[in-house]
Amino acid sequence: MTALAPLIGAFLTIVATYALGSLFLARLRITLLCAEKAPLAFVSGAALLHLLVFVILTLHVAYVSVLAGMLFAILAAALWTGHGSLPARTDIPKSTSLIRTIHIVFAAIATTFTVVYIFCAWAPEISPDGTAYHLPLIARYLHAHGFEAVPTNFYSTLSEGIEMIFLPAYAIAQALLTQHSDISTLAGAGSAAALVHLAFLIALALAIRAYGYRVGNALAGEAAALLVYLSPVAGVVGTSAYVDLGAAAAVFCTFYFVELWDKTRDHAFLACIGLLAGYCYAAKYTAALMAIYALGYVLWRARSWRPVFVVAACAAIMAAPWLLKDWIYVHNPIAPFANQVFRNPYIHPDVERLWREVVRSYAVADRSTLPWMAFVSGGVLQNPLGPVFLLVLLVPLALLALRKPQGRRVLLPAVLLLLSYPANIQTRFLLPALPFLSFALALALEDLPLLLVVLIAVHATASWPRNLRRYASPDAWVLRRTPIRGALRQQSENSYLSEVPNYRIARFIEQTVPPGEKILATSSFADFYTAREMLVRFGGAHNDDLMDVLYSAWHTPSRPSLATVLRFPARAAQRLRVVETAVMPKADELWSIHELRFFLAGKEIPRSPAWRLRAFPNPWGVGYAFDHSPVTRWRTWETAAPGNFVDVDFGPPSRIDQVNIETSGDNPDVRLQLEEMDAAGHWAPVISQTEQLTLSPETSLPLAANYELRARGVRYLLVRDNEPGADVYAKDPASWNFSVAGHAEGVTIYKVEGVTIYKADGVNVYK
Amino acid sequence: MPLTTPESAIRAGFLLLAILPLCACEHWPESYAAPMQRPVFDDPDRWERIVRMTDVDAQEHFVADVFDPLSGTWCWTGKRPLLRLQVPEHTRRTYFMDFAIPQQTLKSIGPVTLTFLVNGHALDSRPYTAAGEYTFEKDVPPEWITGGDTTLGAEIDKTYVEQQSGRAYGFLLVSLGLTRN
Numbered sequence: 001m002t003a004l005a006p007l008i009g010a011f012l013t014i015v016a017t018y019a020l021g022s023l024f025l026a027r028l029r030i031t032l033l034c035a036e037k038a039p040l041a042f043v044s045g046a047a048l049l050h051l052l053v054f055v056i057l058t059l060h061v062a063y064v065s066v067l068a069g070m071l072f073a074i075l076a077a078a079l080w081t082g083h084g085s086l087p088a089r090t091d092i093p094k095s096t097s098l099i100r101t102i103h104i105v106f107a108a109i110a111t112t113f114t115v116v117y118i119f120c121a122w123a124p125e126i127s128p129d130g131t132a133y134h135l136p137l138i139a140r141y142l143h144a145h146g147f148e149a150v151p152t153n154f155y156s157t158l159s160e161g162i163e164m165i166f167l168p169a170y171a172i173a174q175a176l177l178t179q180h181s182d183i184s185t186l187a188g189a190g191s192a193a194a195l196v197h198l199a200f201l202i203a204l205a206l207a208i209r210a211y212g213y214r215v216g217n218a219l220a221g222e223a224a225a226l227l228v229y230l231s232p233v234a235g236v237v238g239t240s241a242y243v244d245l246g247a248a249a250a251v252f253c254t255f256y257f258v259e260l261w262d263k264t265r266d267h268a269f270l271a272c273i274g275l276l277a278g279y280c281y282a283a284k285y286t287a288a289l290m291a292i293y294a295l296g297y298v299l300w301r302a303r304s305w306r307p308v309f310v311v312a313a314c315a316a317i318m319a320a321p322w323l324l325k326d327w328i329y330v331h332n333p334i335a336p337f338a339n340q341v342f343r344n345p346y347i348h349p350d351v352e353r354l355w356r357e358v359v360r361s362y363a364v365a366d367r368s369t370l371p372w373m374a375f376v377s378g379g380v381l382q383n384p385l386g387p388v389f390l391l392v393l394l395v396p397l398a399l400l401a402l403r404k405p406q407g408r409r410v411l412l413p414a415v416l417l418l419l420s421y422p423a424n425i426q427t428r429f430l431l432p433a434l435p436f437l438s439f440a441l442a443l444a445l446e447d448l449p450l451l452l453v454v455l456i457a458v459h460a461t462a463s464w465p466r467n468l469r470r471y472a473s474p475d476a477w478v479l480r481r482t483p484i485r486g487a488l489r490q491q492s493e494n495s496y497l498s499e500v501p502n503y504r505i506a507r508f509i510e511q512t513v514p515p516g517e518k519i520l521a522t523s524s525f526a527d528f529y530t531a532r533e534m535l536v537r538f539g540g541a542h543n544d545d546l547m548d549v550l551y552s553a554w555h556t557p558s559r560p561s562l563a564t565v566l567r568f569p570a571r572a573a574q575r576l577r578v579v580e581t582a583v584m585p586k587a588d589e590l591w592s593i594h595e596l597r598f599f600l601a602g603k604e605i606p607r608s609p610a611w612r613l614r615a616f617p618n619p620w621g622v623g624y625a626f627d628h629s630p631v632t633r634w635r636t637w638e639t640a641a642p643g644n645f646v647d648v649d650f651g652p653p654s655r656i657d658q659v660n661i662e663t664s665g666d667n668p669d670v671r672l673q674l675e676e677m678d679a680a681g682h683w684a685p686v687i688s689q690t691e692q693l694t695l696s697p698e699t700s701l702p703l704a705a706n707y708e709l710r711a712r713g714v715r716y717l718l719v720r721d722n723e724p725g726a727d728v729y730a731k732d733p734a735s736w737n738f739s740v741a742g743h744a745e746g747v748t749i750y751k752v753e754g755v756t757i758y759k760a761d762g763v764n765v766y767k
Numbered sequence: 768m769p770l771t772t773p774e775s776a777i778r779a780g781f782l783l784l785a786i787l788p789l790c791a792c793e794h795w796p797e798s799y800a801a802p803m804q805r806p807v808f809d810d811p812d813r814w815e816r817i818v819r820m821t822d823v824d825a826q827e828h829f830v831a832d833v834f835d836p837l838s839g840t841w842c843w844t845g846k847r848p849l850l851r852l853q854v855p856e857h858t859r860r861t862y863f864m865d866f867a868i869p870q871q872t873l874k875s876i877g878p879v880t881l882t883f884l885v886n887g888h889a890l891d892s893r894p895y896t897a898a899g900e901y902t903f904e905k906d907v908p909p910e911w912i913t914g915g916d917t918t919l920g921a922e923i924d925k926t927y928v929e930q931q932s933g934r935a936y937g938f939l940l941v942s943l944g945l946t947r948n
Contacts, residue, residue, distance in 0.1 A: 602826065602827060607801040607804065608801065609800055609801060611800065611801045612798035612799070612800065613798060613799045613800070613801060614797075614798045614799070619799070622799055623799055623801070623802035624802075626801045626802060627802045627803065627804060627805050628804040628805045628807070629805035632805075649798065693821055694819075694821045700807070700808035703808035704805065704808055707805065707806070707808070708805075
């Protein structure tokens with residue numbers, strides 16, 4: 001059963017998805033060719049099914065009985081109406097014996113790779129993002145029987161249109177494996193999701209092939225399908241619980257429906273175009289460019305707003321739920337982006353900036369090495385497209401396709417889709433454009449069928465797992481073998497997964513940290529295989545604040561080390577604010593205040609409950625500048641800019657002659673001005689003497705950090721041996737009141753022991 | 768606006784799109800109260816207290832004969848500068864003082880002797896015959912540290928008296944306190 005469960009879950013979901021699409025297309029009275037019905041019905045069905053699952057999660061009724069019942073109901077309806085069957089094969093093009101032989105060779109290659117892919121997807125899931133967030137989020141929703149806010153993981157704000165299709169397969173496999181160990185259950189459920197993703201890859205290849213049939217370029221279609229299908233990046237991503245092939249399939253099928261509409265001008269296709277264009281957004285934000293293509297193309301060809309409106313309305317049906325979900329949960333409909341427009345307390349704009357910077361370059365200093373990595377070695381771009389695609393770059397063969405109308409049709413969306421690639425240069429972000437480029441490449445060579453065969457043979461040889469091992473870089477993520485024993489569960493899941501370091505760390509966490517505890521860490525480790533909640537740095541504003549607390553206790557630039565003292569003749573002030581006035585020379589310079597203190601005659605004015613605090617930006621963190629903790633700080637969490645402020649309303653006017661702004665050394669270009677609100681409600685500068693002082697380091701910062709972690713319910717800290725700060729904690733854990741809970745696999749888990757505060761002779765002590 | 772024509776529907780669509788960004792405006796909190804004040808962590812076994820003249824709160828520790836305004840990283844003292852610190856009682860610590868004796872002083876009054884003081888007890892005396900920067904460190908008997916306010920200081924045997932103001936200057940104090948031994 002451990003081997004069969006994922007197959008059953010995936011099979012039921014895939015068949016029901018196809019059935020739903022068939023019912024939908026039949027309802028629209030759309031007639032398709034035999035070759036195109038399966039992929040188009042499957043992807044259309046996925047768009048609709050994702051909406052049904054979304055509703056189930058919204059209603060918090062995501063029980064396996066409900067999900068399985070939904071699938072069976074769809075299947076029953078398809079059987080009852082007979083709409084699930086494929087039409088008769090009338091689309092087989094007449095061809096010579098040579099072409100027929102080529103078809104057979106292509107089919108044999110495709111079948112061989114399909115067998116490999118099935119075993120790869122069927123084996124326990126080990127992909128980086130699959131185990132880091134795609135699957136953990138599904139597991140979390142299922143556990144809660146519905147959506148729940150996950151503010152500590154910004155990946156939860158991405159649209160999850162493909163994950164919605166994984167979910168029924170996952171739930172069914174999980175239900176079939178409840179009697180087995182937790183690892184068997186998780187691995188089985190994960191495999192079910194990966195198999196569903198493989199179905200998208202197959203659907204994509206079939207759609208490309210069918211498109212070739214449809215436009216009279218059958219051989220080009222088959223070759224293009226194989227160029228995509230055999231590509232190492234498609235092979236490894238498509239057999240994992242990722243979403244990229246689902247998005248690529250939605251993109252290509254949107255294009256396909258646009259082409260069908262253009263040819264027939266049947267208004268029924270407009271609904272398909274709209275729904276799939278919207279589903280592109282639901283599948284992956286970067287695929288939303290296809291909606292622009294669809295709307296633009298329909299407007300251009302129809303010269304009328306009415307069909308555009310139909311497409312837009314249908315697209316909105318698919319995309320709006322995700323916009324609303326993010327709006328409700330994180331107050332930003334397009335989270336995790338545009339956090340400076342849709343300000344919210346969950347995702348810091350600076351983290352968004354950092355993330356975008358990272359994915360734009362992946363720390364590749366020499367950009368000239370990128371093509372080699374993208375096409376051949378993988379490297380930090382993770383996976384290669386395959387060496388044959390160098391032809392696109394070195395000999396721009398695809399451009400030869402411009403000579404043909406069909407070539408121009410496929411290159412237009414390719415160019416549009418490539419526009420988003422510089423935003424994230426990992427190779428898999430080329431996948432939405434790849435079918436179009438492949439089709440153009442194949443089209444250019446269609447008149448030389450033997451050359452096309454050689455090209456596909458070279459591609460297949462280069463993409464074969466055993467051969468990939470020879471030229472892909474060691475850190476590239478590619479298929480390196482066919483895990484038959486792992487897929488059939490002849491090798492135990494634990495044994496299979498133990499080859500992956502992140503899995504071993506996840507199990508180490510599981511064994512070391514008690515259930516229900518949260519763990520603060522700088523990076524994630526196959527979270528899918530641990531039930532403990534990981535608070536990963538950059539995962540959300542809460543996690544960033546926690547990590548900043550730790551850094552403030554040891555990291556010299558983050559420590560409270562400077563004080564700006566503003567002295568002025570005593571005055572009764574009701575409302576004062578500190579305003580930043582300078583433009584920062586670097587985007588990574590944030591303004592921060594560890595503590596903002598007010599004095600009269602050298603004595604600090606105690607903070608009163610009557611005080612009202614405001615700040616811009618990040619008003620939610622203003623309390624950190626007034627909590628008397630040296631390790632918490634209010635930060636702009638975006639590049640400091642003129643007009644940023646922290647504002648204190650004292651309620652009844654308070655006599656003040658000095659303001660101390662305690663901060664760190666990491667915002668040297670910030671320039672501050674003290675302002676007071678006058679009786680008319682206008683802000684006026686307070687003329688003051690300014691001194692810049694250095695604060696003596698406090699030895700109690702680690703204990704203060706310990707207190708803050710515990711106050712937020714964090715009792716465990718996971719540190720990689722080679723990460724910044726690791727030596728600080730390891731050298732003297734007692735000064736932090738940490739105890740070593742365990743060390744393995746190059747990571748140390750510290751337990752954050754309790755700090756009890758009591759007063760003795762007027763002095764705070766702890767034990 | 769009835770959606771009877773495609774144009775009106777499109778207008779409605781654009782209106783909805785225009786409204787969407789407004790969701791960015793609705794979550795501004797008006798203001799927050801001051802939060803709970805965090806404790807100060809003073810571990811009796813770990814603390815050290817060094818008052819540097821550059822500290823923002825340095826003047827709060829001055830008891831006598833430390834002249835302000837502060838200047839740079841040091842300040843002039845009188846004959847018997849004293850600073851007050853809050854420390855737990857009966858802990859083992861080291862007296863620490865960073866100071867300087869200027870050439871001008873030695874030229875006027877000759878070699879000087881400094882007596883280092885803890886709660887009125889003389890910890891040690893040292894002669895200084897040359898100008899320069901000095902650091903003095905010596906363990907303090909735990910019984911001298913009685914908890915609460917502890918007074919640290921030093922006494923110079925001769926002072927340089929400025930003719931104009933009549934003020935008596937001792938030495939330049941950089942930092943003074945108790946460190947872990």
